[in-house]
Amino acid sequence: MTGLRRLGVHLVWRLGGRIPHRLRNVLCVVGAVLVHRLPLGGLKQWDSNFRKVMGRHPTHAERRLLVESWLRNNLMSLSLANWSDEDVLSRCIISEHHLARLRTSLAGPGLVVALPHMGSWDFAGAWCAREGIKVVSVAERLPAGLYEKFREAREGMGMDIHPMGKRALMDALADDVRAGRMVCLLSDRDLSRRGVDVPWPTDDHPLVVGVPMGPALLAARTGADLRVVVTIFRGDSVELRVSERIEVTSVKETMTDVVAAFAEGVDAAPTSWLMLQRLFRP
Structure with a gap:
């Protein structure tokens, strides 16, 4: 089974990486129309997440745009x-003001x-590489050769990838920051x-989300600016939207401000929020 899974991963990557731009756009639009009404577990979970943060049910149009x-x-990642x-450059929308924040x-x-799971974070990394910004990130160790495929693909986009759980990972990331690379997490x-x-800020009942401490710890350790990109x-x-500097204080306070910036992005564009997993604490 492992061999078959690896073969499947290889075929998906080989075919997906060669889809022309116009065909990719058609596949996204048509696929969303066909899939968005299906009772899939991931879509049900997104519906639940959406209701909790937006205070209402998503419309069918919003569900379709989410699938798209x-x-x-x-398909972009492939x-x-x-x-x-x-x-890459022709498909990026970013204001001069937000670009200036990065530089x-x-x-x-x-x-x-x-970053939150919104839009295409891989596209953001590929665009930064074209702008002369060296991007470093961390990827989960996935089975069936997926980690290696994602790492190779992102290196092909111009990014460097560390595996999650790597020994002395924070030391390596701190070295990247000090070398002038942009560490994206x-x-x-x-x-x-x-x-x-x-x-997670809402106008209704309070929500609690568990988030990693890495951004706050790394910024505190290196003295680097901490920003949110959506x-x-x-x-x-x-x-691409780049936040103002997040003040680095305690880990909890810093990550509370980070999540508040995530929430602003979700409120602005909930159909780009690709959170199809359980997010909030019971």
Whole structure:
């Protein structure tokens, strides 16, 4: 079975990496129409997450756009290593003000970026590489050769990847920050069970989410700026929003502010929020 799974991963990557841009867009739109009404577990969980943060049920149109975003993110991840510079640069939407925030931090104390599962974080990394910004991140060790495929693909996009659980990982990331690289960490879901519980701001009942401590600890250790970057799908383009500096104090206070910035992004574009797993504490 392991051999068959590895073969399947290889075939999916080989075929997905060669889908032309126009066909990818058609597959995302048509696939979303076909899938969004199905009683799939991931979609049910997204519905639940959506209701908790938005205070209402998602519409069918929002559910369809969510599936479209999910498909677009995955197909982009499969193919970005094969995109030309023009393919990437022409599809990025970012204001000069937000770009200046990135460059100011990188030219000064260094930069640690916390990201939620929104839009295409792989696209953000590929775009940064084209802008001369060296990106470093951490990836979960996945089975059936998936980790190696994701690592190779992201290296092809211009990023360096450390495996989660690597010995002395924080030391390596601190060295990256000090070398002027932008360290990007997905930070809205704690996979280690060693994170910190913080509130997710809502107008209704309080929500609690467990998040990793890495961004706060790394920024405190290196003196780097800590910012949140949110990516939002705008059709086949991706908008990047860069937050102001997050004040680094205690881990809990710092990550509370990080999650507040995540919540702002979700409120602005909930159909780009690809959280199809359980997120909130009971």
